[in-house]
Amino acid sequence: MRAVIQRVTQASCTVDGKITGKIENGLLVLIGIEEEDGQQDIEWLSQKLVNLRIFSDEQGLMNKSIQDIDGNILFISQFTLFAQTKKGNRPSFIRAAKPGKAEPMYLEMAKHLSLLLNKEVQLGIFGADMKIDLLNDGPVTIMMNTKDKDNY
Template identity: 50%
Template sequence: MRAVIQRVKRATLSVGGEEVSSIGGGLMVLVGITDSDTKKDMEYIGNKIVGLRVFNDENGVMNVNVGDSQNEIMVVSQFTLYGDAKKGNRPSYIRAAKGEISEPMYEDLIAYIESKGHKVARGVFGADMAIDMVADGPVTILIDSERSF
C-alpha cells in the first residue's frame, strides 16, 4: 500500500461538478492499493497517517500530529500510485489492485483511521474526481508499506 500525504490549508473534492467532501487545514492522503496488501499494510499506513508529526508546534517545529493539531484528514483512492512507467511512455497499472480488492481495503483504511478518533472526509471510489487544494509548506510525504516490514 502506498500513500502520498500532503499537508494542506484546505481541500475540496468534487465529482461531476458537485462538491462531495472538503476539509480545512489538515492532510490530503492519496492511497494506492496492490493485490498483495494485507491488514498489516493497511494498519501500518493508517498509523502513519494519524501519527506523522508534520504540523508546527509552538516553536515552529514540525512536531505535532493531525489529531493533536485539531486538523482534518481526507483520504482518496488513487490506483495510479502503482503506475509503472519504466518501459515506454504509457504507464502500466498491472500492480494496482482491481476494485473488488481495493475498494474494501480503502473502506477498511478509513474505518481504521476513524477508530483512532478521527473524522475522515473521503473521495468517491472509482469516480473521476476533481480535487482543489492549497498545499501548506509544501509538505509532502510518501509512505510505502512494502518498505516497512
C-alpha cells in the first residue's frame, strides 16, 4: 500500500456534484493498493496513521496525533499512486490492484481506521471521478509505503 497523507484544516470529496465526505482538522489520506497487499498492510498502516504525531502542540511542535486532537480522516482510494512512468509518457498502472481486490481492502481499512479512532471515517466513492478540495495545513504532506517499512 502507498499512502499520501496531508494534514488539513478542511477537506471534502465531491462526486457528481454531491459531497460524499467532508472533514475539518485532520488528515486527507490518499491510498493506493497493489495485488500483494493484505491484512497486515491494513493493520500496520492504520496504526501508523492514527499514531503519527504531525499536529502541533502548545509550543507549535509536531507532537500530537490525530487521536490527541480528536481529528478526522477523509479516506480516498487512488490507484494512480502506483503509476509507473519509466517507459514513455503515458503512465502504466499494472501494479495497482484490480477493483475486485482493491475495493474490499479500501473499505476494510476504512472500517479499521474508524474502530481505532472510535469515529466514522469519511470516504470518497471507490472508482468514481472524485473532486477533492482541501486546505493543506503547514503544508504537511507525508508519503508511506507498506513495502518499505524500514524507511517509514
